[in-house]
Amino acid sequence: MYYFYFDASALVKRYTRESGSDKMLFLFSNIPLARLSCLTIGAIEVFWICVRKQNDGRITNHQFERAVTLLRGEVINTQSDFKTISVPDSLVWSSIDLIETYSLNSVDAMVLRSALDIATELRSTGDRLVLVASDQRLLRAARAEGLQVFSPEIDSQQILIDWID
Numbered sequence: 001m002y003y004f005y006f007d008a009s010a011l012v013k014r015y016t017r018e019s020g021s022d023k024m025l026f027l028f029s030n031i032p033l034a035r036l037s038c039l040t041i042g043a044i045e046v047f048w049i050c051v052r053k054q055n056d057g058r059i060t061n062h063q064f065e066r067a068v069t070l071l072r073g074e075v076i077n078t079q080s081d082f083k084t085i086s087v088p089d090s091l092v093w094s095s096i097d098l099i100e101t102y103s104l105n106s107v108d109a110m111v112l113r114s115a116l117d118i119a120t121e122l123r124s125t126g127d128r129l130v131l132v133a134s135d136q137r138l139l140r141a142a143r144a145e146g147l148q149v150f151s152p153e154i155d156s157q158q159i160l161i162d163w164i165d
Contacts, residue, residue, distance in 0.1 A: 001127045002163045004031060005118060006038040007111045008045035009134035010152050011075075015046060015067040016053055020134060020152025023160065027132070030164050033074060037083035037118070039111055043075045085114055102141035112141055119147055130163065 004027060014024040028036070047068060054064035075082045087110060095109035104112065112131075119129040130148045133139050139149045150159060 001035070002031075003035045003037070003118075003122055003127060003129050004150075005111075005115050005129055005131050006036070006042060007108065007131070007133040007135060007138060008038070008042045008049065009138075010132040010150075011038055011042060012046045012049045013134070013152055014074075015050060015071050016059055016063070023150075023152040023155075023157050026157055027160055028074070030160075033081035034083070037085060038075070039087055039107075039114055040084045041087055041107060042111065043071070043084055045107070046071060046075070085118075091117075098141065102137065102144070104137060104141055108135060108138045108141075112138060112145065112147075115142065115147060116145055 010020070010024065012018065013021040014028055050059070050064055050067045050071070053059045054061065059067065074080055075084060091110055091114055092106075095106070095113040098104055098109040098112050099106065102109075102112075111133075115129060115131045122129050128148060130150050131139070131142045132150045132152065133142070134151055134153050136151075139151055142149045
């Protein structure tokens with residue numbers, strides 16, 4: 001079974017219209033929320049991106065309200081099945097090597113370290129993790145570390161269909 005782990009660059013495409021939003025809509029429509037996850041800091045970053053887009057006029061007040069209502073209901077609400085993963089100090093410190101190796105920013109390094117840890121855990125039960133991101137540096141680093149990746153801006157929806165079936 002496939003599980004999907006998002007960084008903010010991909011997750012925001014679920015809530016505001018961008019290149020790749022159609023693939024995020026497909027994913028959220030066809031995969032149970034219980035198999036979708038992100039870092040808590042990623043969820044708050046998506047909220048911030050929505051605020052920024054409203055402030056600079058890329059989305060209307062109505063689009064903003066709709067986006068954050070959906071984000072709260074699917075991701076931020078603790079009653080949702082979507083899994084948000086906290087950022088303990090141990091994750092922060094264990095991400096340092098990824099910053100140096102791949103020149104990642106601190107949040108991307110934490111996303112990658114967390115994804116690697118989750119992927120290891122899932123493999124023990126025969127399941128697989130896919131890191132969903134639009135940041136090309138993060139995607140390259142994840143591939144180099146042996147993770148399966150999906151870019152909603154570049155990859156085809158057929159890949160998602162194959163993973164779902």
